[in-house]
Amino acid sequence: MAPTAFVTGITGQDGSYLAELLLSKGYTVYGLIRRSSTFNTDRIEHLYQDPHAKDYRLRLVYGDMQDGSRLTRLLHEVRPDEIYNLAAQSHVKVSFDTAEQTGDVGALGVTRLLEAMRTACPAARFYQASSSEMYGSVPPPQSEASAFSPRSPYAISKLYGHHLVANYREAYGLFACSGILFNHESPRRGGTFVTRKISRAVASIKAGKQDKLFLGNLDARRDWGFAPEYVEGMWRMLQQPKPDDYVLATGETHSVREFAQRAFARAGLDWQKHVQHDARYLRPTEVDALQGDATKAARTLQWQARTRFDALADLMVDADMYALQHGLREFEVRQRFFP
Ligand code: NAP
Ligand code: GDD
Numbered sequence: 432m433a434p435t436a437f438v439t440g441i442t443g444q445d446g447s448y449l450a451e452l453l454l455s456k457g458y459t460v461y462g463l464i465r466r467s468s469t470f471n472t473d474r475i476e477h478l479y480q481d482p483h484a485k486d487y488r489l490r491l492v493y494g495d496m497q498d499g500s501r502l503t504r505l506l507h508e509v510r511p512d513e514i515y516n517l518a519a520q521s522h523v524k525v526s527f528d529t530a531e532q533t534g535d536v537g538a539l540g541v542t543r544l545l546e547a548m549r550t551a552c553p554a555a556r557f558y559q560a561s562s563s564e565m566y567g568s569v570p571p572p573q574s575e576a577s578a579f580s581p582r583s584p585y586a587i588s589k590l591y592g593h594h595l596v597a598n599y600r601e602a603y604g605l606f607a608c609s610g611i612l613f614n615h616e617s618p619r620r621g622g623t624f625v626t627r628k629i630s631r632a633v634a635s636i637k638a639g640k641q642d643k644l645f646l647g648n649l650d651a652r653r654d655w656g657f658a659p660e661y662v663e664g665m666w667r668m669l670q671q672p673k674p675d676d677y678v679l680a681t682g683e684t685h686s687v688r689e690f691a692q693r694a695f696a697r698a699g700l701d702w703q704k705h706v707q708h709d710a711r712y713l714r715p716t717e718v719d720a721l722q723g724d725a726t727k728a729a730r731t732l733q734w735q736a737r738t739r740f741d742a743l744a745d746l747m748v749d750a751d752m753y754a755l756q757h758g759l760r761e762f763e764v765r766q767r768f769f770p
Contacts (some may be wrong), residue, residue: 437509439463439496439544440517444619447474449515449662450489454478459488461509463518466493473760474619496540499547506551513669515558516544522623523564524714526585537588545599556669557607561593562586563721565611571722575611575678582716600674608668613680613723616743617658618750619761625687626655626747629694634751636705637698644705647712649688652720656681657738667732680723681736693744698752
């Protein structure tokens with residue numbers, strides 16, 4: 432029988448790519464969505480199916496990581512084979528403003544979902560979206576063996592979830608894995624993360640709609656990869672004979688300044704003429720440098736990041752310029768760029 436997956440965070444960047452991947456593999460996918468007064472399903476609109484359709488395999492269900500009884504009821508009803516926990520308030524800077532809610536979703540949300548799984552479907556396989564932010568001030572390169580030194584409420588919430596997954600694996604024998612993913616981007620990346628903020632601004636400046644782009648710390652270094660490749664890695668973790676934790680990364684590191692330089696150059700623009708500093712985008716505590724060592728994933732999962740820094744910046748700028756020129760929304764650009 433075709434497997435069933437339960438995906439939290441399905442309306443996010445990774446959730447949308449993961450849903451595509453799982454549907455292409457024949458899965459029935461249950462996606463947790465939050466009730467909102469406006470539509471929040473743009474990224475999965477192209478996957479939407481009429482509930483009356485014969486092959487109805489993408490099933491959206493209402494719920495929230497802050498509502499444990501609902502999660503328990505859902506897992507009892509769905510009894511999935513695989514659970515992917517991607518839901519989070521995922522913006523690091525915002526987490527300093529909304530520390531309590533970020534922790535409630537990112538840390539306690541994991542407890543709620545693991546408890547629900549333990550009672551409803553203990554034989555299921557569980558994926559937790561851990562983050563390279565957990566390394567914080569630990570010098571690069573960072574691997575599964577590195578220490579953690581988180582520097583934001585977001586990173587601390589993720590570390591709680593990370594340790595809980597390991598604890599439930601040991602204490603209850605659950606098949607639970609954490610993917611420690613380094614930054615991964617795409618044309619579907621939220622507009623307030625730095626790469627997308629830059630690629631959108633480049634498109635808009637090129638079109639003559641704006642002139643300046645305000646950024647914070649240009650010296651921060653990140654290991655940026657391409658999101659669709661990373662969701663493939665998540666799936667591979669759950670196909671292994673034993674549960675474990677894995678780093679997914681490109682192994683390359685670049686500064687925000689370098690990303691801006693490359694992105695503006697792609698559109699034939701000089702970044703220095705348009706980028707200005709604004710202290711409001713600085714964080715109270717910063718993660719200066721991330722560079723992942725994904726040797727374990729390469730060896731065990733046969734997973735490797737393929738899209739490199741220049742190609743990533745180029746494809747994001749191309750997608751935003753194309754969308755602006757043709758008046759398209761993000762998901763509509765998909766067919767043109769990633770058929
Ligand atoms: P994203 O685009 O911000 O998506 C986050 C998702 O979580 C959205 O679907 C959001 O729903 C949902 N969500 C937030 N609060 C929720 C709640 N209380 N209950 C239910 N759902 C909730 O994030 P992403 O980039 O796809 O990342 C996916 C996961 O991987 C996140 O946990 C993130 O922290 C982690 N991660 C990301 C990266 C990266 O570079 N992208 C790296 C490491 C780890 P709405 O659409 O309704 O807001
Ligand atoms: N967002 C943003 N906006 N960041 C800026 C800006 C700006 O205007 N200017 C400079 N930066 C710097 C930030 O200070 C940070 O050092 C870097 O750009 C990257 O910021 P983000 O794109 O917001 O991502 P992040 O690295 O903080 O967090 C992302 O990656 C994590 C994995 O390492 C998020 O996706 C997290 O959810 C994820 O866990």
